[in-house]
């Protein structure tokens with residue numbers, strides 16, 4: 001297995017690939033906790049920062065409760081009250097970075113089976129060089145998703161496109177649109193649908209575009225990803 005980090009010098013060494021797959025674990029810390037404690041499946045879970053200060057990860061159910069990222073724990077304690085029935089009651093866990101690091105290594109090692117180059121981008125996401133027809137690429141995405149779920153126990157979404165930025169965008173679509181079932185190959189989406197999706201996404205959703213740049217783009221009359 002070859003794992004390369006985000007080193008620009010390594011780019012020249014990468015075997016050529018027509019496509020880039022971004023594989024990203026959903027709600028990583030919460031999913032990692034669930035991998036070891038299945039009773040946490042389907043209920044709102046948050047993982048707290050060091051010394052249980054504030055929320056660093058929310059499960060989908062916790063997001064649905066409207067809990068913001070970074071919310072201090074003392075403001076949420078009432079949601080974890082025993083008076084609330086289990087299933088609706090918020091479960092808060094102290095972070096366990098050793099566990100997350102271990103699971104991350106297992107995910108990355110497994111992904112190394114599917115590509116000659118894997119660029120680990122963060123603890124829970126990696127870019128992979130991939131090739132194939134649209135059907136093969138979608139199948140590869142599903143295979144990787146199923147393998148990570150089966151062998152490591154955490155859910156991932158896969159976005160596949162010709163650039164890292166579009167792979168990020170495809171991954172976001174895979175995560176937020178149930179129609180994709182967790183795998184989105186950008187070019188498999190009909191062009192008019194892609195345009196519709198992009199026209200509904202704010203530029204702030206673009207990789208590398210932060211709030212400040214968004215304000216500047218908006219001032220120039222650029223509001224959505226579609227230009």
Ligand SMILES: [Mg+2]
Nearest residue numbers: 024025026124
């Ligand atoms: Mg993630």
